[in-house]
Amino acid sequence: MNDVEERIRSAFEPYRSRTDLDGLSEPASARRRRLRPDPAGPEAPIPPTRTSTRLVTAIVAFAIFAIATVAFVVPALRLNKNAGNGVTSGPVLPLWPVQTARGLQDYQAQADAGKHPEALDPHAVAEAFGHRVLGWDPLFVVLHTDPISKLCGMAVPGDAAGEWPVGCWSPGLPGQYPGIEDRSGYSPAPMSRFALFPCDPGPCDLKFYSPVDVTLYQPLEAGPRGIWAVMAASNAWLNLGVQPGETIRDGSSISVSGSIASGDDFRLGAAGVGDCSFAMSTDAFDSSGPLTAASPLSSQATVDLGSSTGCSPSSPGYVWAAESKESLKGADPLKGGGPALTGFSAVPVTLVAP
Amino acid sequence: MRTRAEGKGIACLTRYTSMVQRDGGSESFERFFAATKDHVFRSLLVITRDQALADDGVAEAFTRAFERWAEVAVHPAPKAWVARTALNYVRSDRRRTRRIIFGVPDVPAPERDLPDPQLVSLVLRLPRRQREVIALRILLDLSTERTAELLGIAPGTVGAHLSKALARLERELVGTGITEVEG
Numbered sequence: 001m002n003d004v005e006e007r008i009r010s011a012f013e014p015y016r017s018r019t020d021l022d023g024l025s026e027p028a029s030a031r032r033r034r035l036r037p038d039p040a041g042p043e044a045p046i047p048p049t050r051t052s053t054r055l056v057t058a059i060v061a062f063a064i065f066a067i068a069t070v071a072f073v074v075p076a077l078r079l080n081k082n083a084g085n086g087v088t089s090g091p092v093l094p095l096w097p098v099q100t101a102r103g104l105q106d107y108q109a110q111a112d113a114g115k116h117p118e119a120l121d122p123h124a125v126a127e128a129f130g131h132r133v134l135g136w137d138p139l140f141v142v143l144h145t146d147p148i149s150k151l152c153g154m155a156v157p158g159d160a161a162g163e164w165p166v167g168c169w170s171p172g173l174p175g176q177y178p179g180i181e182d183r184s185g186y187s188p189a190p191m192s193r194f195a196l197f198p199c200d201p202g203p204c205d206l207k208f209y210s211p212v213d214v215t216l217y218q219p220l221e222a223g224p225r226g227i228w229a230v231m232a233a234s235n236a237w238l239n240l241g242v243q244p245g246e247t248i249r250d251g252s253s254i255s256v257s258g259s260i261a262s263g264d265d266f267r268l269g270a271a272g273v274g275d276c277s278f279a280m281s282t283d284a285f286d287s288s289g290p291l292t293a294a295s296p297l298s299s300q301a302t303v304d305l306g307s308s309t310g311c312s313p314s315s316p317g318y319v320w321a322a323e324s325k326e327s328l329k330g331a332d333p334l335k336g337g338g339p340a341l342t343g344f345s346a347v348p349v350t351l352v353a354p
Numbered sequence: 355m356r357t358r359a360e361g362k363g364i365a366c367l368t369r370y371t372s373m374v375q376r377d378g379g380s381e382s383f384e385r386f387f388a389a390t391k392d393h394v395f396r397s398l399l400v401i402t403r404d405q406a407l408a409d410d411g412v413a414e415a416f417t418r419a420f421e422r423w424a425e426v427a428v429h430p431a432p433k434a435w436v437a438r439t440a441l442n443y444v445r446s447d448r449r450r451t452r453r454i455i456f457g458v459p460d461v462p463a464p465e466r467d468l469p470d471p472q473l474v475s476l477v478l479r480l481p482r483r484q485r486e487v488i489a490l491r492i493l494l495d496l497s498t499e500r501t502a503e504l505l506g507i508a509p510g511t512v513g514a515h516l517s518k519a520l521a522r523l524e525r526e527l528v529g530t531g532i533t534e535v536e537g
Contacts, residue, residue, distance in 0.1 A: 017395035
């Protein structure tokens with residue numbers, strides 16, 4: 001990513017429009033009178049808002065995520081490829097369908113034995129994720145073959161009808177940082193990214209049932225015999241302040257910012273896997289805007305591993321945020337069995353107990 | 355005769371249309387408004403260097419988008435639609451008011467702790483075309499093709515302006531100072 005481009009985004013981030021929804025029906029002349037500075041004095045500065053801070057945080061988080069992906073995950077995956085059949089956990093354990101190094105080994109062994117043929121097909125893994133974790137049926141899976149910005153208005157790849165354009169709302173990783181593919185030294189990694197939609201992409205995307213983008217990779221072995229797993233899931237309206245593979249120490253905070261539709265239930269959660277019994281979630285969030293049909297959302301929670309067992313010294317886990325039309329009380333989408341979601345973001349992490 | 359895919363698409367679109375008709379599409383429009391208005395505002399601010407005009411442009415563009423939401427919502431690039439409408443508005447406003455601005459007008463800082471005031475100043479001092487490209491490509495995150503379409507120039511020209519602008523900013527950020535000012 002170009003440093004200057006990111007600096008420009010950050011530099012202008014505090015500038016926010018004073019136009020609100022109520023002002024949209026106001027005649028332009030009235031708006032001008034209201035918005036124009038008093039000629040007798042300098043224009044009053046726009047008061048600082050917490051939303052701008054959160055937006056800056058979200059952009060920086062995405063930037064760090066992209067840089068971390070290119071700088072660490074890609075080389076690590078290449079090392080795995082060179083290592084042939086060697087079993088290495090790599091720096092980032094998967095989010096789904098397994099979350100531990102042992103689970104990966106077992107899953108690969110089962111695939112080698114001819115079980116779980118879908119594990120060798122990233123499209124099938126993404127589709128299974130959409131059904132089992134998001135609870136979406138019907139489900140439409142679109143491969144990001146290009147930066148999403150290049151897909152705007154184009155026919156959906158592989159769509160028989162060929163008439164529904166891909167919308168431009170998906171924040172999928174390719175295209176989130178345009179130009180990164182052109183950087184010297186960058187080459188495609190054994191990763192695939194899919195946008196998951198609950199109905200046909202064009203109209204569906206534009207309905208702001210924003211797609212959930214899933215990043216898949218081959219954690220053990222690149223090539224046709226290597227299993228695929230979900231590394232991260234992201235949704236435009238739920239921006240996690242945590243990156244894949246990040247270390248979450250006892251007492252540290254996790255956060256999410258974005259937007260929530262009126263009436264939807266929301267949860268920010270974290271959980272350990274394997275022997276680590278830790279699990280928490282919260283439905284508390286702040287909203288700096290009016291509670292209308294869709295409101296800004298910001299939530300954070302403290303990871304308290306004190307009463308959990310099996311989490312020392314460190315354990316794999318994950319952080320997630322979900323939105324649903326139904327109650328999410330007691331739910332953990334990655335464990336399945338919960339209600340259908342309208343938004344979901346999640347990343348694998350390492351939990352470090354005191 | 356409809357294909358299966360067409361049927362699904364029509365069903366989906368029908369649900370969408372019903373939603374718009376039922377509640378005026380307020381939820382989807384409000385999400386769109388909340389998600390994009392500040393980006394559009396920043397873009398207009400960089401292009402016009404006039405906060406009030408930028409806010410007017412935002413209000414006008416989103417008002418028109420709301421009036422035509424059923425149409426805009428199924429546009430392949432609603433953000434570009436709003437940007438085009440806002441650009442047309444500020445351009446016509448400038449033609450109408452025939453304002454002549456010498457030098458670079460002050461754009462008040464939104465906060466006392468503006469993270470990079472020097473860079474804001476440098477961007478606002480760039481030539482108009484370079485500011486337009488930065489506004490649309492970087493601040494509004496439009497594609498090169500959309501930016502070219504909105505500005506009525508070739509995609510290659512967009513890239514050239516962007517490269518020049520970034521190179522100039524990089525050069526000036528490392529300490530060669532602020533260079534010539536163009537209105």
